[in-house]
Amino acid sequence: MEKKEDVYRTVSKPSPEILYKDRKSKFYAAVHPIASEDDVKPIVEELRKKHHTANHVCYAWQLGTEKKTYRANDDGEPNNSAGMPIYGQIQAFDVTNVLITVTRIFGGTKLGVGGLIQAYKTAAQMALESAKIVKRTVKAELRLQFGYPVMDIVMRTIKQKDLNIVSQKMELDCELTVSVRLSELEETFQLFDEMHGVDVTIRE
Known part of the structure; x- marks a missing residue:
């Protein structure tokens, strides 16, 4: 009988918040460890308070090891221009039990859907690169x-x-x-x- 895969990658603690800029829009991104979906809302609400001038707090999360559940949220950005590019980085880095938030402060210039996808993807990638990824059993x-x-x-x-x-x-x-x-x-x-x-x- 084949052995079950019993090691997964996650983050041990919240990553430092990184800042990515594109045409005066600011994107603040961070990775947070979560144990359940209930952990998501308080983190997002805290970010809304912290960045009270922010237009959008977009995020994606994934939970579980064998059976994975996930959610992506565009928070008012055009459909699939924020949450899914963030979720794509969760998949690319092969991590679970994590929430990635990207908080956007609009800089006056519209980026277009393609520009938004690239910005949210890059911000999420930078946050994951700055996070401490660990292996758990x-x-x-x-x-x-x-x-x-x-x-x-x-x-x-x-x-x-x-x-x-x-x-x-x-x-x-x-x-x-x-x-x-x-x-x-x-x-x-x-x-x-x-x-x-x-x-x-x-x-x-």
Whole structure:
């Protein structure tokens, strides 16, 4: 069976805001790490306050690793002239769990749709180039339930496999939750599943 791809690229912290200028229009671009769609609105609202003379705060975001979701927003610019060029850079840099914002302050000269596409694309690219892109591993969790007699072998296996214990309950029966790399999930599940006296389930 082929191994699942379990490494993805994202940013560890918001990038510095970069400025790109085109015919007196100013484009302020930044990359922000996000964990859910709910993170987007507060960031965009904060930028509207910060750049209160801005005409548009355009953005694109992408979330997820295996199943990706994304959205692109032109915020009043001509259709597909801002959000999609920004999203194109998210794809080009192969990053996820990120929001890229480009805030435009109009300089008096219209750029035309072609000019806007180029400006938003370039600003997003410059922001990504200035961001710290990191690799992260996709993890899954296994719940292990067992009695004290098998505690030693369970703990020894956790140590050998270098698994991270997320939570533990040690009462009459023991319950541990461990995190496992997605690519090693099936193999690790089988290991515990074959142990006598251990009940193992994959946590959704």
